Amino acid sequence: xxxxxxxxxxxxxxxxxxxxxxxxxxxxxxxxxxxxxxxxxxxxxxxxxxxxxxxxxxxxxxxxxxxxxxxxxxxxxxxxxxxxxxxxxxxxxxxxxxxxxxxxxxxxxxxxxxxxxxxxxxxxxxxxxxxxxxxxxxxxxxxxxxxxxxxxxxxxxxxxxxxxxxxxxxxxxxxxxxxxxxxxxxxxxxxxxxxxxxxxxxxxxxxxxxxxxxxxxxxxxxxxxxxxxxxxxxxxxxxxxxxxxxxxxxxxxxxxxxxxxxxxxxxxxxx
Amino acid sequence: xxxxxxxxxxxxxxxxxxxxxxxxxxxxxxxxxxxxxxxxxxxxxxxxxxxxxxxxxxxxxxxxxxxxxxxxxxxxxxxxxxxxxxxxxxxxxxxxxxxxxxxxxxxxxxxxxxxxxxxxxxxxxxxxxxxxxxxxxxxxxxxxxxxxxxxxxxxxxxxxxxxxxxxxxxxxxxxxxxxxxxxxxxxxxxxxxxxxxxxxxxxxxxxxxxxxxxxxxxxxxxxxxxxxxxxxxxxxxxxxxxxxxxxxxxxxxxxxxxxxxxxxxxxxxxxxxxxxxxxxx
Numbered sequence: 001x002x003x004x005x006x007x008x009x010x011x012x013x014x015x016x017x018x019x020x021x022x023x024x025x026x027x028x029x030x031x032x033x034x035x036x037x038x039x040x041x042x043x044x045x046x047x048x049x050x051x052x053x054x055x056x057x058x059x060x061x062x063x064x065x066x067x068x069x070x071x072x073x074x075x076x077x078x079x080x081x082x083x084x085x086x087x088x089x090x091x092x093x094x095x096x097x098x099x100x101x102x103x104x105x106x107x108x109x110x111x112x113x114x115x116x117x118x119x120x121x122x123x124x125x126x127x128x129x130x131x132x133x134x135x136x137x138x139x140x141x142x143x144x145x146x147x148x149x150x151x152x153x154x155x156x157x158x159x160x161x162x163x164x165x166x167x168x169x170x171x172x173x174x175x176x177x178x179x180x181x182x183x184x185x186x187x188x189x190x191x192x193x194x195x196x197x198x199x200x201x202x203x204x205x206x207x208x209x210x211x212x213x214x215x216x217x218x219x220x221x222x223x224x225x226x227x228x229x230x231x232x233x234x235x236x237x238x239x240x241x242x243x244x245x246x247x248x249x250x251x252x253x254x255x256x257x258x259x260x261x262x263x264x265x266x267x268x269x270x271x
Numbered sequence: 272x273x274x275x276x277x278x279x280x281x282x283x284x285x286x287x288x289x290x291x292x293x294x295x296x297x298x299x300x301x302x303x304x305x306x307x308x309x310x311x312x313x314x315x316x317x318x319x320x321x322x323x324x325x326x327x328x329x330x331x332x333x334x335x336x337x338x339x340x341x342x343x344x345x346x347x348x349x350x351x352x353x354x355x356x357x358x359x360x361x362x363x364x365x366x367x368x369x370x371x372x373x374x375x376x377x378x379x380x381x382x383x384x385x386x387x388x389x390x391x392x393x394x395x396x397x398x399x400x401x402x403x404x405x406x407x408x409x410x411x412x413x414x415x416x417x418x419x420x421x422x423x424x425x426x427x428x429x430x431x432x433x434x435x436x437x438x439x440x441x442x443x444x445x446x447x448x449x450x451x452x453x454x455x456x457x458x459x460x461x462x463x464x465x466x467x468x469x470x471x472x473x474x475x476x477x478x479x480x481x482x483x484x485x486x487x488x489x490x491x492x493x494x495x496x497x498x499x500x501x502x503x504x505x506x507x508x509x510x511x512x513x514x515x516x517x518x519x520x521x522x523x524x525x526x527x528x529x530x531x532x533x534x535x536x537x538x539x540x541x542x543x544x545x546x547x548x549x550x551x552x
Contacts, residue, residue, distance in 0.1 A: 048358055050392070132379075140375040147335050147447075148389045149364035 030234065031227040034153060038161050041154035050151055056159035057166075064125045064160070065167030071124070072117055072171050073178050079112045080104070080179035084186040097191060101201045104183045109206055113175035114214040115262055118221035121168055122254035126229040129160055130250035133233025134243040157230050164222040172218040176211070217265050224257045286313040287346075288445055288477045289334060294343035296329060303329045305501035306343070311445075316471055316478040318488045321498035322523065328449065330498065331481045335369055335447055336360065348444060365393050368438030368476075372450040374430035376422040376437070382409070383418030386437045393441065408436040411473075412466060428459035432466065439470060446470060448480040452487045464490050485524065489513075497523065 045051040087100040133156060136142050145152045184198040232250035236242045289311035296304040303326050311317045321327040332338045333345065336352050345352050350363055376385045383405050390401045409415050412432040422430060431451060438446055448467065452460035464487050471478050482488055488495060489509045497505040497512070499519055505512060512520065521527075 049361065135378070139373060139378070140371045141377055143332075143337055144369065144371060144375040144377075146337055147364055147367060147369040148392070149361040150388075150392050151361075 027231050027235070031231045034157055034227060034230050034234075035161070035223065037153045038158045041151065041158050042162070045154055045158075050154050052154060052158045052162075056155070057162050060159045060163030061167050063128070064121065064163045065171055068121060068124055068167075068171060069174065072120055072175055075116050075120060076113060076175040076178035077182035079116055080108060080181065080183035081186045083107050083112065083179075084183040084190070088187070088190055098193070100187060100191070101193075101198060102205055104187070105180065105202045105205045106210065108179040108183065109176050109210050110213045111262075111266075113179050114172045114217040114221065115258070117168065117172045117175045118218060118225070118258045118262075119255055121164070121171065121221075122225045122228075122258060123251055125160075125164070126225040126254040127247045127251045129226065129229030130233040130236075131243055131247045132156075133230060134236035134246045137234065137236050138239055138243065157226075160230070161223075161226040164226045165219065168222040168225070169215045169218045172214055173211075176214065213269060216269075217262060220261055220265065221258050224261060225254050228254045228257060285310070287311060288313050288348055289479070290344075290346040291334070292344045294330075294333065294345060295341045296326075296333060296338065297341050298329075302341075303501055304333070304340075307498075307501075307503055309496055309503060309506060311477060311479055312494075313477055314471065314475060315493040316467065316480065316491050318492035318495045319479065319481045319498065320483060320485075320488055320495055320523070321504075322483070324500070325498040326501045327481050327498045331447060331449055331479070334479060335367065336364065365389070365441055366444045368441065368443035368446045370431065370434040370438045370446070370448045370451060372453055374422070374434040376430060376433055378422055380422075381418060382414065382420050382422065382425065382433050382436075385422070385433065386418070386440050389437070389441050404440065405436075408440045409433070411439070411470075412436045428455050428462070431455070431463060435463075435466060435470070439474065439476070442474065443476060445477045445479065448478065448482075450482055451480060452482060452484045460484065460487060461490075467491050485526075 041048070041050065042052055083104050084100065087103045088097045091097040091100055091103075133142075136156070142152050142156075145155055180202055184195050184202070187193050187198055188195050229250050232246040232253070236246045287310040289309075291307055291309050294304050294307040295302065307326075307330060319327045319330060329338070333340055334347070336345075336347065347363060348366060350359070352360070352363070355363060376382070377388070380388070383402070386408055387401050387405045390396060390404060394401070396404070405418060406415060409418055412435050414429060414432055414436060417425070417429070417433070422433070425433060435448075438448075446467075451463045451467065455463065467478055467480065468491055470476055478491075480488075480491065492509050494506065494508055495512050496503060497520060504517065505515060505520055507515075513524070515521070
């Protein structure tokens with residue numbers, strides 16, 4: 001509120017809420033347009049003489065996916081072992097610790113692998129996307145693309161979106177295996193169940209539906225991370241401070257969207 | 272047939288590559304350009320000048336077809352930009368080169384990759400040929416051998432020259448330059464002026480330059496357009512500009528600041544912050 005704003009506080013508050021709602025709807029609309037335009041360039045790019053380049057997608061796959069493998073491996077292993085520790089501790093109360101594999105398998109594949117992978121990629125690649133586009137915007141690089149006859153959505157957004165759609169499910173699958181393996185290692189050390197027996201039981205318990213539950217969520221997370229990153233980057237105003245704000249906002253919004261969507265997905269699919 | 276042949280000569284026999292008629296533009300509710308009409312002739316260097324807020328940068332963005340105007344018409348190389356399809360606009364933009372104020376080089380690419388990008392995107396040349404063309408253009412701007420450096424490793428003047436190399440790599444018909452001398456020392460600024468003259472003379476380009484550097488404008492301009500508060504104040508040769516008896520032009524040339532006349536109530540409101548935007552409901 002400005003020092004000279006003498007209006008009724010209720011009016012001011014209502015105006016602020018109204019403006020925030022309009023801004024939110026605008027951002028959702030911008031995000032939807034980006035997704036539609038991205039698919040347009042993917043399908044009709046060649047006809048428009050601006051085909052999406054495979055090299056650019058491969059480059060983004062490296063940045064988003066391959067370079068994230070070490071951190072995803074570390075966190076998936078940690079989550080797997082943590083679930084094993086907590087599961088054994090809880091089930092020991094009932095003397096049922098040998099049944100810990102059930103909890104680990106479902107938790108890792110249906111919940112933790114997609115969630116932790118999504119959060120890491122949101123923090124790592126969603127923020128990078130917002131910062132990159134925001135910096136390019138304030139440095140007039142986006143304008144430069146336009147005047148060179150290069151559509152910025154085709155050049156900047158499509159490779160990142162496609163790479164995200166490929167690499168996030170792939171990393172989630174990788175996370176599944178790493179998480180389950182390290183949980184198995186802990187179960188083997190604590191309960192003496194062999195890794196082979198643990199693997200047999202895990203394979204028996206898990207169905208394709210369980211795997212698809214996790215992978216399906218990761219596809220939705222891919223859209224959310226890419227769109228939120230791009231919209232925040234494209235909305236940057238001002239200089240370096242604006243880029244910093246947009247990057248922070250992109251990470252907070254992406255992680256919030258991932259967690260809320262995760263709950264909604266679980267609610268809709270498991271009932 | 273060259274693109275300038277698509278344009279019919281005007282009454283004075285000049286071929287215009289840019290024709291702007293009654294251009295009105297807004298940012299939000301604020302009117303920026305208030306009915307601009309001007310022509311840019313083939314092979315000339317047209318300098319657009321004006322004080323801060325005069326609308327010269329906005330006019331340049333419209334000339335580059337980066338913004339939508341509210342009303343009026345704009346023909347570039349004989350084509351009405353309002354009637355162009357997406358593909359036609361892309362094809363038109365390939366005939367335009369732009370050297371942005373800050374260079375706008377892509378920081379994730381080397382200088383060579385920056386210059387090569389338009390060739391990579393719009394031609395089917397093999398990579399070897401593109402690399403040769405890139406080196407040739409970099410040599411034109413005296414940056415030969417710098418193609419493997421990143422933009423962050425270049426000085427301000429080198430960034431501007433690299434931006435020129437990228438702008439001319441497709442041999443554009445029209446080259447737009449936004450404040451080419453801004454932020455440079457006088458020697459480097461003068462070298463850039465020479466480069467603009469060289470590009471026009473050697474490569475046969477029409478050049479549109481937005482600048483507020485008087486010395487630079489008088490050195491390179493064939494004609495000068497002076498904008499003032501969204502209107503065109505003057506169009507003519509540098510000699511005609513010097514001879515103008517218009518007070519606002521003389522103020523611009525003699526670097527005399529102008530204060531807007533403001534009544535006492537407006538001044539009081541500005542001091543107290545009670546501008547109409549914050550008037551209580």
